[in-house]
């Protein structure tokens with residue numbers, strides 16, 4: 322298979338990306354060896370072969386187990402650098418990267434190592450990779466909200482360079498309401514707010530994220546199509562939805578790409594972007610997602626450009642930077658017209 326020229330991809334923002342979910346099997350083994358940590362697989366190929374999931378939980382189990390190899394600041398830096406290198410090839414020009422502080426604190430990894438490793442690389446990302454970045458601290462909705470609040474206070478106290486907060490992990494049975502205080506604190510501190518909702522759970526979870534958490538953006542949110550009133554509201558307010566169609570199929574939230582609600586969401590006038598979520602686990606970086614969605618749904622160049630434009634519009638960047646990126650998307654669209 323030949324790699325298409327970069328101009329075959331629109332410039333885009335990636336808004337839904339978990340840095341821990343970018344751990345490639347090769348790097349996992351390299352870090353395991355460096356840190357003297359065992360992995361329950363003989364080699365990277367066997368680990369990759371295990372990436373067959375029944376649902377969100379079966380993925381989260383393996384994903385969490387692999388995190389054991391991430392121990393030091395250098396590990397987090399290597400992980401971040403590897404993602405940015407690959408993302409640049411995918412046409413990513415701006416990335417809003419989530420990390421899960423609690424996943425590392427519970428393993429005894431200091432917050433300073435996690436934040437220092439990621440942020441140190443992000444600081445130079447524009448110069449080194451041509452990608453502007455923002456960092457989002459995501460909290461686990463299946464853990465005690467008091468712990469999330471404590472971690473948020475620690476991040477604020479250490480002046481961690483975070484632009485926003487998110488909410489992720491197991492959605493079903495873990496409502497957003499108990500996290501209202503965490504989000505209120507984030508809002509008071511001037512942080513932007515996104516939240517996973519309506520991935521495996523119902524549309525009501527999206528309403529809760531908007532009303533109770535004051536989320537400005539929804540991650541996944543595919544269940545919105547079950548609720549026409551909610552669709553009308555998010556269209557009117559142009560709430561960005563960060564879709565991950567390949568992830569949805571791999572975790573069986575959607576049976577096949579051809580059945581993904583993306584076209585219905587576009588048709589309704591929603592502000593939707595396509596993203597990779599956890600690329601090696603789902604076998605697709607965002608350029609692969611673009612290819613897969615384009616093929617399955619028969620998207621035109623104009624529609625691909627519209628999705629890329631929506632990725633910048635849905636970002637937490639200031640309007641003047643968004644405008645600059647939108648001009649680049651328009652140039653890409655016009656070049657193929």
Ligand SMILES: [Zn+2]
Nearest residue numbers: 489517540598
């Ligand atoms: Zn996600």
